[in-house]
Amino acid sequence: MEGGIRCSTNYVPLSPISFLERSAIVYRDRTSVVYGSVRFTWRQTLERCKRLASALVQLGISPGDVVAALAPNIPAMYELHFGVPMAGAVLCTLNTRLDSAMISVLLKHSEAKIIFVDYQLIHVAQGAIDILSKTRTNLPLLVVIQELDQPSPDVSRSRDFEYESLLARERVDFEVRRPKDEWDPISLNYTSGTTSNPKGVIYSHRGAYLNSLATILFNEMLSMPVYLWCVPMFHCNGWCLPWGVAAQGGTNVCQRNVTAKGIFDQISQHKVTHMGGAPTVLNMIINAPENDRKPLPGKVTVMTGGAPPPSQVLFKMEELGFGVIHSYGLTETYGPGTICTWKPEWDSLSRESQAKLKARQGLQHIGMEELDVKDPVTLKSVPPDAKTMGEVMFRGNTVMNGYLKDVKATKDAFNGGWLRSGDLGVKHPDGYIELKDRLKDIIISGGENISTIEVESVLYTHPAVLEAAIVGRPDDYWGETPCAFVKLKDEFNTCAEEIINFCRSHLPHYMAPRTVVFDDLPKTATGKVQKYVLRQKAKAMGSLSKKSKSKL
Template identity: 70%
Template sequence: MIRFLKPAWTRLVPTSTRLLDSPVAQSCRHFSRFAGDDDDGDGLQHPGSWKSTEGLRRCSANYVPLSPISFLERAAKVYRDRTSLVYGSHKFTWNQTLQRCLKLASALSQLGISRGDVVSTLAPNVPAMYELHFAAPMAGAILCTLNTRLDSAMVSVLLAHSEAKVLFVDHGLLEIARGALDHLAKTNTKPPILILISEKDDSSPTGIVPGTYEYESFLETGDVGFEIRRPKSEWDPISVNYTSGTTSRPKGVVYSHRGAYLNSLATVFFHGMSSMPVYLWTVPMFHCNGWCLTWGVAAQGGTNICLRNVSPKKIFENIVLHNVTHMGGAPTVLNMIVNSSVSDQKPISRKVTIFTGGSPPPPHIFLKMEELGFSVNHLYGLTETYGPGTYCVMKPEWESLPPLEQSKLKARQGMQHLGLEEVDIIDPVTMESVPADGKTMGEVMFRGNTVMSGYFKDLQATEEAFRGGWFRSGDLAVKHQDGYMEIKDRLKDIIISGGENISTVEVEMVLSGHQAVLEAAVVARPDNHWGQTPCAFVKLKEGFDVNAQELIRFCRDHLPHYMAPKTVVFDELPKTSTGKIQKFKLREKANALGSL
């Protein structure tokens, strides 16, 4: 039987001395380089000279803990009757969204949800998912958005680990949720209360089991006059996002109200979102809280266009129908768009800014997206950095370069955004910054206010991640003369062949440049002579036919021979729900092939 700690989220409230006992607080106290000394438990730094400065006083007139909850309140005033959210034929204004969120927060409170309790979701990008990003913290709760591709067993582990009191589940995922509750029952773990998100026109769905609430009916039990439970400290947790992990040791990344506030604004700024943007939701809201744009769009009074399912046809239709200005997606989404059928594509009358991250997109993808009417911005980050942490800005001097050269420069990861104190490429042993020569590799490290508070219930992992006073990303990169960084590989993905380091990213870039290749991923295969050699897994475009030797020759024409794959496997590439290729599965397949 898996044993879990007693409810710990209630210990994450800074006004209580019990905060000092929580795993997250312990781990962060050990690495308090940014927080300073907190004498009165309010989460603020108080240098010695501050208290002795005459005439200064912090009070309600000049200090309010930062929280993205305020974005919704302001949007309801400034953009009151403007459209906040569109889902099919359903539309809401910002005033209506605020009222719905207040009622939902009130209903949660009446259900017994108190400050520090966890409210979980298992849902695609539907209105309820957006509303819960505000309503849960308004009730003082912490939002835990679960990956919709998880199976019942993993969902049950995360529900138990987070100690979720409520689970909002989309009707299309109800069977997975029920399976998770069955798993919890077998471990004698108290299950969360189930609230079913049905289609808006179906407030009385069939098959609803006793003890389960229906979302719209539940919302209507709330009071629009509910008094928001604001964070008592900016350090209060607003959400927990689970990284991919095993059932034995899930990693829950804790976000604070302060970090969410700052990263939301930083993301809006570097994507050039002016007042009232129209944002098409193709990034899952469960992934890093939608790269913090669940809150960021509200800050600018934008319109959220929600899609239950993403396809090229729906993307183009919604862009044209709603005059979309911005959207986001992993490189796989971009790949899907550029390789879509002509019948699915529609002429775009204005440039749509699309931001992509997750893995470096091949340069030719940038070119094709531009031809279709998109302006691509490249970002980089991790769950532990609230999603986006760096971005690549198009410099004026690049405009005179050939398009392909521009695309290669834009495919780099750039520099940190406004919300971060510093991002650097550092030797993980000496902790010294690597030279800006474009060759020397080091580990990407972060520090600043938009780095996670820690891993929930895992002090050891938190300490390891913050070792040396930086957050260690596990990504290897080089730094160029202009200060821009370029990811070369994950530490665990680098191939060491005959003493030479091979960047799988570089090999993948070359493979993706072949006209027949739709997707490519490279991992190490055991080799009796060299130790390891590159093994490429390739998915071909429909209608193309090419053999392994042709692709190997193509790589040798564009790379040093030792970097070219010795093995090519044609197969579907396993992916996460956010479009990232699951290399650990490919490594298993490569190892199963045996040594060369």
């Protein structure tokens, strides 16, 4: 329109860096970070992040360079979310459960110039660098993060720098390098299913800014919330909440390890108002021993996601006084992409019915433009009949830029103008979506599609079951049949036949597991069950064909 002029007066590239700069003024002397006996204010956090950015530039970091981090939820990990982009660099947070071989693959793929490493993980990082040294000479610099509130042992064989010493000698008046384009990368996240062919998901300043604001809104975060860190900051940048909490001038309660006792202790001590966690964390909370529990000082809002939460788990969390907000998304959607928004008409329903409704994945949040369930071939929307399955797809400003160094994979993921999630779901008459399975997890038995999520939800209602996962077991007659991997609660004991009969009383017989294995469930650091490991175990059991034909 004539008369409009786009210039620095009315257009500034969006970046979550601005959240910290504002909070350092508005909430200057309020506590920003708590970690044991350590306390920082928002003014101090900004100063520390500027010192960090200054140090990175002095070490030769240029705009667009990748800086890696291998650390749990400690203050330094929080500061890296601001200090690295303030230097114009890209933060690559690495899964703390990966071994040296895998870390070396990711360092090579990302071309990280520096890696910040927690002292407890120095052997992993050093091992990765040793592997890299066999094929290249330009190795990343290593910065060790020592413990803040207590002396840390000298655990490294050799190290280039130490985090606090690095900050101490740098400038607090560092001029922040702002993105020239809000589509510039701010972080690089490797998907949880990382293999020797890693997928590095690129986040932009714009996407991180918008998704941070969306998470604030649907988590109902007013100013100065107290957020307990249970979600790993390395996972989708902590669902964008390192930036989001800064926007609201909140307090970040950091903890190195996540336990049920630690969660209740921190909530009680710091008057926590918000937290997050995968369904496995929620399951840990509801099954905590009585002597580990403490009364909640007030309502604690919990965002859950990462895997579909069983309705029984949601119901029991509500009984304890937690308010659960169910979100769903992918690494490719900056973590949260949907929200199951509560509807007033649900208030009159039973608690069990409410929990089942809340277990749905809902609709896109305010930062995501579109969400749909489509036929993956024709791209036609499935009817809202709660029965017809299709692939869940996203479109909007909080979808990744793409996969690092993999244009083909990016084009495949964006095929048809939508981000293809790889998740199967249905659409309800009210428009809300509900996941049924991953495309790779769906069990096809005798021509029938079996949703592992549905079977798992039933298993979680059994009083003896602590954790459960369903995968397909090969079967020469039926193709495959459901195989249940179950971990029992300590005080309970039961048998496979009883579990099978319980499922058959709540499900069609073809959906009930034919095999039950009692064992611990392998998980990723973000709490997701590693179903590929369970599929390998089920495959190794061989076929059930002779028994299946006679009993089904």
